[in-house]
Amino acid sequence: MIMTIIEALTIGLGLSYAAALLHASQHHYGALTLMSTLAAALLIANQATLWLTVTLAITLVAALHRSRWGENWLTQVDPQRLRVLCQHTLALSMLVVAAQYGIHLWFLGQGLTPPLPRPDVVDAFLPIAGGLGLRGAIETGHLDHHHPAAMVMLTVVLLGGLLFKRAFCGWVCPLGLAGEYLHRLGDRLLPARRNVPPRLDGPLRMIKYVLASALVYVVALALPTMALPGYLKSSYHIMADVKMAQFFVEPGTLTLLMGTGLIVASMWRRQAFCRYLCPYGALMGLLSLLSPLKIQRQSDHCLINSKGLACDKCSRACPAGIAVHQQTRIHSDECQACLRCISACPKRAQALALSLPNQRKVSANGLFVLLVITLLLLPLIAHLAGTWHSETDPLIRIQLIQMLDSLGM
Ligand code: SF4
Ligand code: SF4
CATH class of the missing domain: 1.10.10 (Arc Repressor Mutant, subunit A)
Structure with a gap:
């Protein structure tokens, strides 16, 4: 524990x-x-x-x-400094987690008991295990003892989408941050690139919803309730994290081609992975439609209305390509609550703010505190309640890792 x-x-x-x-x-x-x-x-x-x-x-x-x-x-x-600090600190933390997990797996693969424990937070990358674990807990009362952190992190991500729109994409996700760096690299290497035309952008954005639907199908419908306890004890489930790691560490030709395509796409279109492919982003985007927090433009303070100027700085700053200057309240499923539009606005908090339906404004500090409480306090509480740490015996994992390729669902 x-x-x-x-x-x-x-x-x-x-x-x-x-x-x-x-x-x-x-x-x-x-x-x-x-x-x-x-x-x-x-x-x-x-x-x-x-x-x-x-x-x-x-x-x-x-x-x-x-x-x-x-x-x-x-x-x-500064709101953007706070956001960037949050993103980079968490990305650095995930790098250390990845290194520790890699060492742990290497020892398992050698048939040795790892000197470093498995960081349970790696289960955040197992949405199917997390979803099936949640279903098992709700429908059968059977708690997943192998990847309980997957349940916790899935709950954290979905709750985050419901409360703060896709703020996890803009403030937390290391993949989103990697996409930002790739796009900056694209600024240098692909100076002549053009924007994805709207008639292509719309259908491409739907891909992530198709992937999210497949994920929801696997979690909610593919397994009958009576099969859940058996699955949650299965060898495949026990090694779900190692299977995921294997996908990245020993990529096949198709994975390599897709990875390369994704890197080029991320250099071409800002946040291409988040915008077109991420099923987590799609689920959070759908939930974010219910979020009480929205970017609100006060047209009487906006320079367009108050001074008749042709300002669109907020829209140009938006990584999601939302036409902020043409709307009053941003309901878009792509909004990441990154607050870049507010930072870019010459009238700042007067013209644009993240607000509740009663017009009460939420500052960058307030959003950060709420995010941190959701992201970090819930796992801490889960840890204290005994629903964070995997109880899988390392000796079982040492045995199963030798037969990894033959494990099936
Ligand atoms: S609308 Fe504003 S907060 Fe939302 S993604 Fe665009 S820049 Fe970020
Ligand atoms: S940047 Fe500010 S002033 Fe300019 S259009 Fe957007 S909200 Fe209005």
């Missing part, structure tokens, strides 16, 4: 930084509540790893508070 150091450090850093932001913006009760929750979690968990890493994280944030950078990073945080 021990959380890995990188998981605990990410949780500690994220939550203590969120509390420091709340404190710096005079939301003292919010900061106190968050830190008290973290302290209570530490007391309940009573684990040296959590104590040490969270204490280290709190010390780092406190040092930042006192340093000369404190002003820039805590009291006057």
Whole structure:
């Protein structure tokens, strides 16, 4: 039941930084509540790893508070700087997770007990296992003991879509960040590229919904309820994460061709993977239609209406290609709540804001705190409740990894 150091450090850093932001913006009760929750979690968990890493994280944030950078990073945080910090910190954390997982798998493959534990957060890349695990828990009361973190992370992602639109794409996802870098590379290597024409863009965007439908079909309909407990104990399910890793580590010709095509597409069209292929993005996009948070344009403050200018800076800044300057409230399933449109607007928060239906505005700091609470506090609670850590015996995985290619659903 021990959380890995990188998981605990990410949780500690994220939550203590969120509390420091709340404190710096005079939301003292919010900061106190968050830190008290973290302290209570530490007391309940009573684990040296959590104590040490969270204490280290709190010390780092406190040092930042006192340093000369404190002003820039805590009291006057630029929304885009905050978003980029969030994306890069989580991407760095995922890189460490990937390295630790790779070492873990290498030892398993050699028939040895790994010296490093498996970071359970890798199960975030198993949406089918997570969905079937959730179905098993709801329909049969059978809890998945092999990949419980997959259930937790799927819940986190879907809840995130429902609450904050596709903010996970804009603030969290390392694939989205990689897409941004590839597109910048495309700026240099493919200077003459042209935009995807609208008549092609629309049908291409539908691909991710087709993939999401296939995912929903596999999770919701392909297995009858009575077969769920058996599947959740099966060798295939136990090794679902290793099967996924094998797909990337030992790619076939088709995978290599698709990967290359995806890299070129990402260099060509900004966020091509998120826009055209990501089934998670499609599910969050659909849920985001129900989200109470939307980008709202106040036309009486917008330069188009107030000064009669031909401004479209918000639309040009939007990575999703949304015509922000032509709408009042952005309902688009592609909006990632990245707030780039607000940052680009000459009238800033007066003309554009992320707001609730009652017009109450949510700042970048507020969105970050809500995101961090959903993304990090829920897994911490799941960990304390015993529904995060995989209970699979490493010896079983050592045996199963030798017969990986013959494992089928
Ligand atoms: S509308 Fe604004 S918040 Fe939404 S994706 Fe475009 S730039 Fe980001
Ligand atoms: S950038 Fe601001 S002022 Fe310009 S069109 Fe958009 S909302 Fe209006």
